[in-house]
Amino acid sequence: MPLGGAESDERQPTRIQAINRGVILDAALDVFSVHGFKGSTVDQIAERAGMSKPNLLYYFRRKRDIYAAVLELTLDAWLEPLEMLDPRGEPIEELRRYISKKLELSALRPEASRLFANEILAGAPAIGGFLSTRLKGLVNEKAGVIRQWVGEGRLAPVDPHHLIFMIWATTQHYADFDIQVRAILGEQVGKPGFREQTAQAVLSIILNGARPRV
Template sequence: MQVKETKRNAATSAKPLSRIQEANRKAILNAAIEVFAASGFRGATIDEIATRCGMSKPNLLYYFKSKRQIYQQVLEQTLGEWLAPFEDIDPDGDPIEELRRYITVKLKMSEDNPNASKLFANEVLHGAPVIGEFLETRLKNLVNEKAKVIRHWVGEGKLAPIDPYHLIFMIWATTQHYADFDVQIRAVLGTQAGRPGFYEQAGQAILSIILYGIRPR
């Protein structure tokens, strides 16, 4: 009898959210990205997140029980979005085109959602207390898998002899730089950094430098 009751409670708690509940949950996470990116985990508050998304604190706590739970969900969402195009790199595709597509998508993510990149950078700079296990397991396994693909391309003469891990790190560092160090870029380039087409220009430069360097010769 107790087992049946437990199963029933679990099923009830796992029921899908309504459209309004999904919209509220999304609004909370979007607001949280901005707050955490600006203030970090320690500096951010539930009250600030609630104010940012136009919701009362009790209403917000209906969806998430703690600041840490919101923070973890935002990080997991960010990592899921970032890893999707990395996972999509096709071992049977043309290496230059596959990497061109990945770099372009990654840079577009920095342009569209710079706060997500800043949030992730802050987490890593503080020792990755929330996502450390994720980095050492799922991310590490995926990087090993893609490094093997790049190494295979090198072995077939489709890419110049390069270390696949450092290539991946370089792509991450370069594409995320435009979000994480936006203030520095604007300080150096001034209004040029904010003009239409800036990211397209940056993307062409990045693609030219990286892809030219890894072409077989």
């Protein structure tokens, strides 16, 4: 899924090349999530990656190519759990799995969530086409699954698109607004079990609203 006009190289990378690309992209995620695309430099990314600028440019010709590759990895990771929403599964359990995975991704890679949020706030210059094509298609497909569950009486009569939006907003809140959460909850955030308590609270609130009425 090439983004932002990045050129793809169909040659299979060696193991060392794959490792170095991974190091660069991890470093770039850290830099871009703090400074944004415009405020970041290739020098900063190279320093963070622990390599020279010429060595980095061997793998990526431009800053925009690095940025596009980081976003591509982020979006692939985020879309996989939604793609796995199984129309043949039990609706509440399928939603539970999806919400839990989204919370896990936000907790493990908060930088990726913040990078994505910054890209959207900037007007999605690198992923605008992706949002209106692949993402729209996938969301519409899964909204159809949820709509089917509602029609079968297996979920409460909720709007499928807004349910998905609510899941995104809630699960990504703990990454994008981490400072705000910590300011309000204080030391509680760092205590053992906080992630599990958070997941339980979010799951209870969303799933209780989606459960079929009896």
